[in-house]
Amino acid sequence: MNPDHTAQTTAVGEVAAAVRFVDVSKSFGRATRRNRVLQSATFSVPAGKTTVIAGGSGQGKSVTLKLILGLLKPDSGQILVFGHDIARLGFKALRELRMQFGVLFQGGALFDSLSVFENIALPLRERTELSEEEIRHKVESTLEQLGLAGHEDKFPAQLSGGMKKRVGLARALQLEPKLLLFDEPTTGLDPVMTQEIYELFSSTQKRLGYTAMIVSHDVPQIFKLADQIILLNKGELDTFTDAAQIVHSSKEPIREFARTVMGPGFTG
């Protein structure tokens, strides 16, 4: 951690930004077959708001989240999370920072030798001093909320894709995080469940005031939830405040994207 440096960069940003990308580039592979995923990406995620990351498959949505988590390192540029340059943090400081995260991986990343209940209870058991009874109570109420009651003794391999997603969500929400990073939280859920999850998001966000970054394909529903939309397309990154801005963008590829995913009649 280098506090001087981080203090400086936060002072520059006008709005309190939970996450800031400054000129971030990320590519994979060696010289001959370079896959450029992000090129000089610059954006900030306002604190306490919901930012949605949209874009076609393979455009770097998951990579963007992993950069924020510190699981991948950028080739160049800076990623500031709550003012800390995540790629340059020591492992201790990184762990401290991650205490404030709530993460849902695209694949769920459930612990497959633990039951649903144990999966959700894990962060509580490992990171809090709660008694076993308090943990049971807390986990059961979350299960209820997400329509998973009665499944607590099952193992991840015995769940459907949508159920796995919900268990992952329940696990991510246990410790009341300050920054939520959700990779396709509703893929594989039916429309009713999707709607319920989004309602849960807005109500918990009102209660806890966290910053959320959600990767989602649920266009256009997701735009109701979003305070900011980030579109990723062929290494380029654009930010919008609402769907109308996307439709009336000056860039043809973005209008094209809007037409294909939102339907020709969509105007925001």
Add this chain to the structure above:
Amino acid sequence: MDSIQEFSPQPSRLSKGLGTLGYLTLDTLADLGRMGLFLFFALIGLFKLPFRFGEVLKQLRFIGAGSIAVIVFTSLSTGMVLGLQGYNALNRFGADGMLGTIVALSLIMELGPTLTAIMVAGRAGSAMCAELGIMRISEQIDALDCMAIDPFRYLISPKFLAMVISVPLLTAVFDVVGIFGGYLVGVEMMGANSGAFMAGMAHNVTNADIRMGLIKSLFFGLLVAWICTGRGFFVHVNRGMGFGAESVSRATTQAVVFSSISVLISDYFLTSVLL
């Protein structure tokens, strides 16, 4: 590195070869560095709270209790062969009174620690490697990291501790059952003198010999735990291993081969230092 290659003209065969050699060297050095840090964090993790007592017990049951059948079988046959060969060789010089000493010393100082460690690597080390490898490729270890739960304290250190406790105990079982096997063949079948077998053993096996066996088995336990968990933990880094299920299966094979070879090589050096 990448940008230099990008702007250089068409690379020649020689420079390509040198490049490959360079990458290989760098990869190997990086691997050694990673494994060193891995060992460091795994040992530090032993002293971090909360201590996972239940997990250590579970691993002890799996590595220790679960391996007893294999160890008894291996040690019994090893001891029986030792009894047979030993008797045959010693009988030529009329020295079959030495049989007990020979059987006991070779088991306690050499065969017990090495064979136990190799059997445990094959039975439990491979399983630990595969488990960690699968957790790695299904992002479960990343998930632990992102939940700010130390994967070393949570996953690796309990396995280390259980291994370092189990291997010496299993080695003791190996020694005792092996000596019994040697007695069975040498004395009961071949007719060596029972009193000489026992007395020779009691007289010639010293505390130093037993200490040597103990030190070896502790060291081998640590070595097997380190290599097997490390190969699984870093399955995603070593891209020469391929991807997905294939990378896990190759890493598991490598873990068993590496740890067996390391046990045999380090056995020589330990013996030369401890003798």
